[in-house]
Amino acid sequence: MPKLSERKKQMVEKMMRGALYQAASSVMSEYGWPGLTMDRVAEEAGVSKGTVYNYFKDKKELVWFVITNLALDIEERLKNIIESHQSCAETVKEIVMKELQGRREHGHLATAIIHAFHEEPELRKRMLSSDHPFNRVDKMIEDLFARGMEKGEFRKMDPKAMQSVFSAILMGISRRWAGGRLDIGTDEMSDFIISLLNEGIVRKDN
Amino acid sequence: MPKLSERKKQMVEKMMRGALYQAASSVMSEYGWPGLTMDRVAEEAGVSKGTVYNYFKDKKELVWFVITNLALDIEERLKNIIESHQSCAETVKEIVMKELQGRREHGHLATAIIHAFHEEPELRKRMLSSDHPFNRVDKMIEDLFARGMEKGEFRKMDPKAMQSVFSAILMGISRRWAGGRLDIGTDEMSDFIISLLNEGIVRKDN
Amino acid sequence: MPKLSERKKQMVEKMMRGALYQAASSVMSEYGWPGLTMDRVAEEAGVSKGTVYNYFKDKKELVWFVITNLALDIEERLKNIIESHQSCAETVKEIVMKELQGRREHGHLATAIIHAFHEEPELRKRMLSSDHPFNRVDKMIEDLFARGMEKGEFRKMDPKAMQSVFSAILMGISRRWAGGRLDIGTDEMSDFIISLLNEGIVRKDN
Amino acid sequence: MPKLSERKKQMVEKMMRGALYQAASSVMSEYGWPGLTMDRVAEEAGVSKGTVYNYFKDKKELVWFVITNLALDIEERLKNIIESHQSCAETVKEIVMKELQGRREHGHLATAIIHAFHEEPELRKRMLSSDHPFNRVDKMIEDLFARGMEKGEFRKMDPKAMQSVFSAILMGISRRWAGGRLDIGTDEMSDFIISLLNEGIVRKDN
DNA sequence: TATGAATGAGATTTCATTCAT
DNA sequence: GATGAATGAAATCTCATTCAT
Numbered sequence: 096m097p098k099l100s101e102r103k104k105q106m107v108e109k110m111m112r113g114a115l116y117q118a119a120s121s122v123m124s125e126y127g128w129p130g131l132t133m134d135r136v137a138e139e140a141g142v143s144k145g146t147v148y149n150y151f152k153d154k155k156e157l158v159w160f161v162i163t164n165l166a167l168d169i170e171e172r173l174k175n176i177i178e179s180h181q182s183c184a185e186t187v188k189e190i191v192m193k194e195l196q197g198r199r200e201h202g203h204l205a206t207a208i209i210h211a212f213h214e215e216p217e218l219r220k221r222m223l224s225s226d227h228p229f230n231r232v233d234k235m236i237e238d239l240f241a242r243g244m245e246k247g248e249f250r251k252m253d254p255k256a257m258q259s260v261f262s263a264i265l266m267g268i269s270r271r272w273a274g275g276r277l278d279i280g281t282d283e284m285s286d287f288i289i290s291l292l293n294e295g296i297v298r299k300d301n
Numbered sequence: 302m303p304k305l306s307e308r309k310k311q312m313v314e315k316m317m318r319g320a321l322y323q324a325a326s327s328v329m330s331e332y333g334w335p336g337l338t339m340d341r342v343a344e345e346a347g348v349s350k351g352t353v354y355n356y357f358k359d360k361k362e363l364v365w366f367v368i369t370n371l372a373l374d375i376e377e378r379l380k381n382i383i384e385s386h387q388s389c390a391e392t393v394k395e396i397v398m399k400e401l402q403g404r405r406e407h408g409h410l411a412t413a414i415i416h417a418f419h420e421e422p423e424l425r426k427r428m429l430s431s432d433h434p435f436n437r438v439d440k441m442i443e444d445l446f447a448r449g450m451e452k453g454e455f456r457k458m459d460p461k462a463m464q465s466v467f468s469a470i471l472m473g474i475s476r477r478w479a480g481g482r483l484d485i486g487t488d489e490m491s492d493f494i495i496s497l498l499n500e501g502i503v504r505k506d507n
Numbered sequence: 508m509p510k511l512s513e514r515k516k517q518m519v520e521k522m523m524r525g526a527l528y529q530a531a532s533s534v535m536s537e538y539g540w541p542g543l544t545m546d547r548v549a550e551e552a553g554v555s556k557g558t559v560y561n562y563f564k565d566k567k568e569l570v571w572f573v574i575t576n577l578a579l580d581i582e583e584r585l586k587n588i589i590e591s592h593q594s595c596a597e598t599v600k601e602i603v604m605k606e607l608q609g610r611r612e613h614g615h616l617a618t619a620i621i622h623a624f625h626e627e628p629e630l631r632k633r634m635l636s637s638d639h640p641f642n643r644v645d646k647m648i649e650d651l652f653a654r655g656m657e658k659g660e661f662r663k664m665d666p667k668a669m670q671s672v673f674s675a676i677l678m679g680i681s682r683r684w685a686g687g688r689l690d691i692g693t694d695e696m697s698d699f700i701i702s703l704l705n706e707g708i709v710r711k712d713n
Numbered sequence: 714m715p716k717l718s719e720r721k722k723q724m725v726e727k728m729m730r731g732a733l734y735q736a737a738s739s740v741m742s743e744y745g746w747p748g749l750t751m752d753r754v755a756e757e758a759g760v761s762k763g764t765v766y767n768y769f770k771d772k773k774e775l776v777w778f779v780i781t782n783l784a785l786d787i788e789e790r791l792k793n794i795i796e797s798h799q800s801c802a803e804t805v806k807e808i809v810m811k812e813l814q815g816r817r818e819h820g821h822l823a824t825a826i827i828h829a830f831h832e833e834p835e836l837r838k839r840m841l842s843s844d845h846p847f848n849r850v851d852k853m854i855e856d857l858f859a860r861g862m863e864k865g866e867f868r869k870m871d872p873k874a875m876q877s878v879f880s881a882i883l884m885g886i887s888r889r890w891a892g893g894r895l896d897i898g899t900d901e902m903s904d905f906i907i908s909l910l911n912e913g914i915v916r917k918d919n
Numbered sequence: 920t921a922t923g924a925a926t927g928a929g930a931t932t933t934c935a936t937t938c939a940t
Numbered sequence: 941g942a943t944g945a946a947t948g949a950a951a952t953c954t955c956a957t958t959c960a961t
Contacts, residue, residue, distance in 0.1 A: 107941095129335070133935060143943045145938085154935065210334075210416050212480075219480060256485050256493040263473020264466055271465055274418070274425065279462050287462045294500065313924090338951065349926050354953070519945090540828075541747070544930065555947045557934085566931070622746075622828050624892070631892065662912070668897050668905045671889055672882055679881020686830075686837060691874050699874040706868070707913035751956060761922045763959085772956065 111150050112160060114140050119161045124203050128210035131158070158211050159218060165208060166228030172197070173235050183243030187292060190236075191265070192285045198269035199281055205266070206273050233258055264288060317356050318366065320346050325367045330409040334416035337364070364417050365424060371407075371414060372434030378403065379441050389449030393498060396442075397471070398491040404475035405487055411472070412479050439464055470494060524562050524572065526552050531573045536615040540622035543570070570623050571630060577613075577620060578640030584609065585647050595655030599704065602648075603677070604697040610681035611693055617678070618685050645670055676700060729768050730778060732758050737779045742821050746828035749776070776829050777836060783826060784846030790815065791853050801861030805910065808854075809883070810903045816887035817899055823884070824891050851876055882906060 118140035123131050133154060137144040151157040176193060180186040198205050212218055222229060237258040243249040268284060271277035279287075324346035329337050339360060343350045357363040382399060386392040404411055418424055428435060443464040449455040474490060477483035485493075530552035535543050545566060549556045563569040588605060592598040610617055624630055634641060649670040655661040680696060683689035691699075736758035741749050751772060755762040769775040794811060798804040816823050830836055840847060855876040861867040886902060889895035897905075 132933085137944095144936090145943050146941080148936070149941065216333075223481060252496070253485065253489070253493060255483075256490060257497075259474060259477055259483055259485070259490075260470055260494060260497065263470050263477070267469020267473050268465060270415075271469070275429070277465055279459065279465070283459070284462060284465075287459060288466060290458075291463075291466065291497075310923095317924095339953085340951080350952095351926050351954085352924075355924065360952070516944095523945095545932085546930080556932090557947050558945075560932070561945065621888075635893070664908070665897065665901070665905060668902060669909075671886060671895055671897070671902075672906060672909065675885020675889070676878055676881050679885050680877060683877055683881070687841060689873075689877055691871065691877070695871070696874060696877075699871060700878060702870070703875075703878060703913065704909075705913045707909065707911045750954085755923095762957090763922050764920080766957075767920070 108150065111142075111146075114142075115147060115150060115157065116161055116164045119157060120165070120204060123161070123207040124201065127203060128207040131207070131211075133157075155215060155217060158215070159221065162208055162211065162218070162222075163228055165204070166232060169194075170228050170232050170235070173232060177235065177239060183239055183246060183248045184293070186239060187243075187261075188289050191288050191292075192281075194265050195268060195281055195285055195288075198265065199272050203273055205269055209266075209270075233262065236261060261292075314356070317352075321353060321356055321363065322367055322370050325363055326371075326407075326410055329367070329413040330407070333409065334413040337413070337417075339363075361421060361423060364421070365427065368414050368417065368424070368428075369434055371410065372438060375400075375403075376434045376438050376441070379438060383441065383445060389445055389452060389454045390499070392445060393449075393467075394491075394495050396445075397494050397498075398487075400471050401474060401487050401491055401494075404471065405478050409479050412476050415472075415476075439468065442467060467498075520562070523558075527554075527559060527562055527569065528573055528576050531569055532577075532613075532616055535573070535619040536613070539615065540619040543619070543623075545569075567627065567629060570627070571633065574620050574623065574630070574634075575640055577616065578644060581606075581609075582640045582644050582647070585644060589647065589651060595651055595658060595660045596705075598651060599655075599673075600697075600701050602651075603700050604693075606677050607680060607693050607697055607700075610677065611684050615685050618682055621678075645674065648673060726768065729760075729764075732760075733765060733768060733775065734779055734782045737775060738783070738822060741779070741825040742819065745821060746825040749825070749829075751775075773833060773835060776833070777839065780826055780829065780836070780840075781846055783822070784850060787812075788846050788850050788853070791850060795853065795857060801857055801864060801866045802911075804857060805861070805879075806907050808857075809906050810899075812883050813886060813899050813903055813906075816883065817890050821891050823887055827884075827888075851880065854879060 115136065119131065119136050122135045122139050126135065133144055133147055136157070137147050140147070147157065151160065172193065173190065176189050177186055180189065212222060221227070224230075237254045240249060240252075240257045240261075241254040244251055244254065268277070268288075321342060325337060325342050328341045328345050332341065337360075339350055339353055342363070343353050346353070353363070357366065378399060379396065382395050383392055386395065418428060427433070430436075443460045446455060446458075446463045446467075447460040450457055450460065474483065474494075483490075527548060531543065531548050534547045534551050538547065543566075545556055545559055548569070549559050552559070559569070563572065584605060585602065588601050589598055592601065624634060633639070636642075649666045652661060652664075652669045652673075653666040656663055656666065680689065680700075689696075733754060737749065737754050740753045740757050744753065751762055751765055754775070755765050758765070765775065769778065790811065791808065794807050795804055798807065830840060839845070842848075855872045858867060858870075858875045858879075859872040862869055862872065886895065886906075895902075
């Protein structure tokens, strides 16, 4: 029965790629993007360098997998937040709080990924394909704003522009924390961003 | 008259450093931060590798010079804008328009510099010193918001937080353009950001 | 049985380091200390440059290994000589003969090592640690003289001073041979040194 | 009258070479042999690098000049000592004291020169030519021992062998001092060497 | 003749990738 | 499939030497 062994093989493969994802993330967090060497990943994962190459054709493949997985994590978190709220305004509020919190904790990782992305033209090109998780994350946020407008919670505007600005804020603040250039607390910053968005994008009835 | 030759020498030195700055910027724009090799800079500038080392002690020095010069350019632009307006709100408006425009043109460079900054601990340390042009730029924006509050143009808030968010927006949008992930025009984006800020931070009298 | 493969690996490692030691010695003999480049060592050993770095972290490590091995060789020879004699005077005699012979054959190497030692502050520091083979060699000779004094074979003197002079003679003569500046035979030179140690140079009238 | 300007030119040349000798010695003392760069010599001498090349064809020429001059200094010192004594034994005694003293003070310089000499095969070859000051120094010492034998002050032996050993001792002890491996004082060491030469090390019972 | 900017060969070191076992 | 030793391209930096001014 070849199917069983086939399934088993696939499972092993999946687990191995997962383990290597963990290892690569960990190395990136600790050493940053330029410190992400195949040796370190292999050692962190407890396998040999050759093994890494058995599961990933080259370094780019590995990095791509890491980026994608990270985006999937974010996508998952977002989905949960979105599904558990009725009000779009409330949803945005919670995204700000949770994401700022989460990214502050993994600041270096996010930064490292940005580096990777900007560094490798090939990665950049692949990222532009519309069904990448990163793009889906962007789309989810865009849709959230669009929905808010339809429901009358937000005033009319270009949802794509709004999403870009929103993401820029989250990313920029995270990076400032990671770089030690900002000593405002997470809560204060959340409150501030939310108040900015509220009084800026919420329609005022009177 | 030794002064003449002395001045001449200094001019030559200045021109050479300027040329190397141009070359390094150009290489960074094209190849990104990790593609910034001394060989490429030398070739782009049309001199030999050794010559680069005659003007910059090592790679860090060169990168530092590039970063600083870029920041000086920005500082200069900002100062001009600030000095030519009475209203803080108007000033902010023009900063958004001009900076988005300017950074859009040098998008890759800005991104590359961010990488350099996050990558080299030594650069990071030097950058945190408060009188670096980059910090002065931040300070100028922070002061602008503070002044706006005093004058009653803006509502009360933490000017430091506001500056962080403002800079994050400009930087993030520039990066999206540079990465080809945003196809909204400069004018539209300016307008959107300004409207967001206006209705968000401007005090409403009634 | 993992031990087998482990042992095999260690053997391979040992052999490779041995081969690189041979190669480095050979290069040093031919080109002197500053001619000891990693490229030459790799080529002489018939491996690639990268391989050398797989076995020695950097050049200093390699040089250190070479120095230490040479010193171990000398230590071994000395120990054998010392153990096989009763009389200290006889021991000294044989050391002179054997060492002059041995060093004459590896003259350039010894010289090159002296250079390495004087040139690299780090090597110097490590060498001053008291349990390095080179220091043990010095100590063995010092002890030999001290023992000779206790037994009444030698007259009283500072054994450390005596060892320094003794080593200086052996080293200096080797260097002269290596430099082609001395055309006296090994046997004659041995005899002369021994007679000098025995009687001094001043004629005693009686 | 071309002769005058000719003489003047030669004087300038001589002074310049002398100044460069001083500069090179000074640099060698401070930085050791591998630190002897043309830049440092030029700066120490207060002239430009190009000027150094106007007086010395290349680095080897400069080093050769330095070595030769140093040997001339030693030759001068030796000649003075030899001429001012009747007894050969006394002369040897004073040479030991003076040379140990002098070399201890310029220990690093002597060491550096040894490096230079062993490093450059060409220098080595030129040094073997019999009328080099270094060889004349050796010859003077050899003659001193030969004369001592004729006069009956020293017992019969090969004067060349004796000179080799004598020089080896002086050089070896200097090097040990320079390397920080010997903490016996100059006077004690002089006394010890002289007593060794006088009587040897073996105890004579009678 | 003096200068010193420019040169480029050459040294050390890193690390992605291959391949024999 | 796993291993990890071997590889060599590529990067940074030094410094003897040349040559236009």
